[in-house]
Amino acid sequence: MKEDVFAYIDDHKAQMMDLWQDLVNQDSPASYREGVDLVAKRVFKELEEAGASTRWDEEGKALIAEIPGDSRAPVLLLGHMDTVFPVGEAARRPFTVEGSRVTGPGALDMKGGVAVMLSALKALHSAGFSGRPLKVILVSDEEIAHNGSKATVMLQREARGCAACFNCETGYEDNSLVIGRKGGVVFKAAVHGIAAHAGNNPRQGRSAIWEMAKKIDDIQNMTDWDKGITFNVGTIKGGTVSNAIPDYCEVEGDIRFQDPDISPFVKEELFKVLNHTYMEGMKTELLLYHEGMLPMKMTEENRKLFEFVKKTGEENGIPVSEGKLVGGGSDSGYVVYAGVPTVCAMGVKGRFNHTRDEYALKDSLFERAKLLGAVILKMNEV
Template identity: 40%
Template sequence: MADLKELFAKVDGQHEEMIALWKKLVNRDCGSDNKAGVDSVGQDIKEILEGLGFAVRFHEYEKAGNMLVADYGDFSKPFIVITGHMDTVFKDGQAAERPFTIRDGKAYGPGVLDMKGGITVALTALKLLKEIGYDRYAIRVILAGDEEVGHGNSNAAEDYMKEAKGAIMGFNMETGYLDNGIVVERKGCRRYRVEIDGVGAHAGNNPQDGRSAVEELAHKIIDIQALTDYEEGTTLNCGVIGGGTVANAVPEHAWCIVDVRFRTMKGLNRVDQAFKEIEKKQYVADTKTTIFPTITIAAMERTPESVALCERANELAVKAGLSPIHPKFVGGGSDSAYLVLAGVPTLCALGLRGEFNHTVREYAVVDSLFERTKLFITLLLGL
């Protein structure tokens, strides 16, 4: 194995260059609905990886940011997968309004934590390993362009599994946690839209002729929320609702968006079946309910292989003088699920430590940029 102390010293000598790359990635609008912005980030990363000797290609999508795939090494040998995403949740204009800023050891800006920092870690680690002639495993880098919207407008989920199939290990550079946990299990997420059609009428002249879609929705929201089962690990949240037009009209249309988090497919299947019954049920006569899924992110189910990989990673980290890590379960979904579904032992959340993803308060601990680069180098050399 290469001398880790020497490599760690190289990381310490890259601080300014790493910050500059991180800043460049943050200071560009690349929300999931901004295909041009996401694809522009992909071109920047392509240029960096090609400079390191990677062969870069893209899965191109009409209505979503393209997926970058980059290969390095001899793929007749075992290969590993390094993955993440290039899109953020933020609308156009946020990069200009809230540019990359460092205050009191924390960095701020759209996507600074989720997950431009993790991409910077991966690119820097690969650069330094390339300099010492790393050839332990072939490497495949997969960066999605529409992770934040669950690949609703692309085939990226299927493409992930095809590209990852056969890998011996997977590493997702997603948001890290302040407690230094490494994720080996994540809930999946499915979004549903509930549409209810009623009968409109004047609320003063002939309210008896109306059939309120809002009233029907109110009943069904209670039914939907009641499907939550904390012991099973399945939770439902009617997070956005709408309906009606004016206060003096019986509303003929209403809708809501339901977020479902599930630990296992068994839990999701239970919800699916229950929704079919809720769809048929009528509280208000002559109303019609339609429920359909819009986004699905698979659950990253815990496997013995992923847990064992995390335990071995902790041994290597401690031996290298780095902070201990431990296996962690979280509720938020990620594309690590597709690596596990492809049969790949996977460690997720190897990116920067921080808090408040998807909000204007999102921040990353600056020192973790360098700490996690050292950890990632250690894992790639030792696992």
């Protein structure tokens, strides 16, 4: 059957590229419901052709599909249909193939990964795959950390009890896969001071920028490299003119950590810094504290599943180098938290996610579709 799966992929490269192109050329930021719906409509069609029954989960804003099988636990395939790019980006930078590279908004993250997943499933269906059931979850708001939906609850509910999960997120050119990811928090804080003329009555003022500068130093110094915790203040704004004591300063920051159980500690430490006052009369308020992606914990089960994937790749001449920890988040964290072994970054390989320099390697579409197909076939044997 594996030979039939690989032959299908070899014989349908043009169709796979067309699918990739259609997905990339449809704008689908999470806020653009019409665009996301059009992507979902195309994905529905492909999944039905792969023998799946599909449904839309409105609470989680996600497409869920199931391919029935025997009584064993299903294999879960995971991904997202949204991108970080605004409406109009596909018209400005459409899907383009130049030599070995494919460019266009979301070509790498992760329209290419969706094409990998759908192509592998269609190849398996064409080859007559049966046995272990398969489940697909494709969310529509991953890039905004599911702010506004109940996808995080849905993901854990739907994943629970699955035998394994393969997330077709962005792949890496060094042939590595991901078995651990940091989680993140986005925060925004403001200091309110007392305005005054810098020349006439500076002693009556209280500089919000000065107070915030001290807090920024404290926040940055909470970084603990050994524990994998990083704090970063990324933006700052405040003041009006150079000869006035500023009465307002605002910052935005990012916190990353590896262990989901450490989240309460991180929040507590940030609050301690913000609540400490250096100058009398100052007031600090937390404007936003949004817990983004849950960390993908590096479990022993993840390591074993990676070794399973690596061995499968070796048996089929498909390079897989290492299983690693990365700083960027994904929905794999929620699946691992639900107790499901997971390997992430099974999608097309490339670089520069979330930027206009983003590109994917064309041939990795076919390579990764074969790897995913081979892994599912081998999972069916155990």
